[in-house]
Amino acid sequence: MKRIEAIIQPHKLEDVKEALKAIGVDGMTITEVRGHGRQKGHKEVYRGMEYQVDLLPKVKIEMVVPDARLEEITSTLVSSARTGKIGDGKIFVYDVAEAIRIRNDDRGEAAL
């Protein structure tokens, strides 16, 4: 099992969810985060005080998927989240030691 962590532009979230749903993936956790890579921030001014705001709003999607579907899901993610501009985001893949369904104690890939 692999955990996919995708940090994307907030306005691409709907496209990504639609694309994943179309290939039969609808279990995911979504968080609003702030961060930046090489994308520059912006300047805000309040009564003459200037603030350089580097922390930009992003959306993080986390999901755990079976090894067999990893390639299919990551390429769907990439194609639906891409705009071609700096700030599109990144995807990280991690190994998962165990998965347990709380309701009925299913284990491993059966729990996904």
Add this chain to the structure above:
Amino acid sequence: MENTFFPLLRLCVPRKSMRRENACASFLSFLSLWIPRILISLAALGSAFAQTANDVEKRLAELDKAAKSAQMAGDNAWMLTSAALVLMMTGPGLALFYSGLVRRKNVLGTMMHSFILMGLVTIIWAVIGYSLAFAEGTPFLGSLRYVFLKGVGADPNPDYGATIPHQTYMVYQLMFAIITPALISGAFAERMKFSAMLLFMTLWTLIVYFPMAHMVWGKGGFLNGALGGVFPAWDFAGGTVVHVTSGVSALICALYLGKRLGYPSESMRPHNLVLSVIGACLLWVGWFGFNAGSAVNAGPLATSAFVATHFATAAAALSWMFTEWTMAGKPSVLGAISGAVAGLVAITPASGFVKPMPAILIGIIAGVICYFMVSKVKQKFGYDDSLDVFGVHGVGGTTGAILTGIFATKEINDLRMGKPMGLVDGDPGQVLNQAVAVLVAWGLGIVGTFIILKICDALVGVRAKAEHETEGLDLSMHGEEGYNFEA
């Protein structure tokens, strides 16, 4: 009647003929019948006239009373409404305006500064404040005549509002006493100990506000233009009493308490400007009670003050916005609402003395001056007046007070019975009187506040501990969090 009467009279001259005697006798009996009847009718007519005259007198007296009663009802209704509007300016107007500008961890503490004063100042006012401010005493302070508000009832006090209950005037003025110290809280936001704030505000109302209010508005006050002041200054709704005193006191607080931890390098952006916009709008609407209510009646002067207030505010919001747009590149929302407040402050002393077009000019000037105070001058001197109380209220109030001396005119307010009111009328000396009032406010604010801060610091310590400030006053002072989105 003449045809019968005179021939019959001739017949009464004694003659020998029996027929003539009979005619005379019948004429006399005719008279004896009709004269009483005529006399009685005349008497009845007379008394009817007398009764009608009494009726008319009574009706006139009743109409007079009804007209006076209608006027009193109209004036009292407006004054009570105005009192409510001014209270709304503090809560939630100022509470929202200020709290939106601070960091999230201090939102409740900042609102509490405004809110709790609604309680604290009310009690002080009721017990002794109104008396010290408005009872006749010395030119600098009232007396204990109205202590516990004795003697302040339904009957009007002719010095302060001949058509409204004295109690109405008292409660209206109370709302001013509440918002003035609340304004100061903007300068020490995010770092003042709550217990010290309560003590500070109690002393400040006693040492600074009540004397200043007495000097400008109290009978016999040193600066009272309407009631016998040595230096008659025009301050319609409190440019000096409310804004200059609080603004200057705020500066002293900011300097004494020192900068917030991390200022100016750490980001201290407003956490919720949405609250501030709502607060600013409530301030604008409430200010009609502040300024137009200062006419103390519902007549044309109230209208004039209402219009002048609105026009100056609109002009100032625009002038700050356009100035910022030119100087900084973008017209900020914070700038627009700050401009509006600056206009409201500047027109406060002038509202019942100036015409509408000069009101617009006053607004334009205030917007530009306060923009530069807040965006450039503060940065240059480096003091941390967190919410720009000095920049907007201190400087805006001073500007408005001086401009009042220029634009006050007898065409709007004829307090001097035909003599000129301000420079445009032909009395440039009035500007000097205004300057005296401003200087008194500055002096009282600076000296009084410094002494009070020293006392509070000695007794309880004014500045919050560093870890309390970092944690946020909501948690450290009040044990609460403003937003619990997980709940």
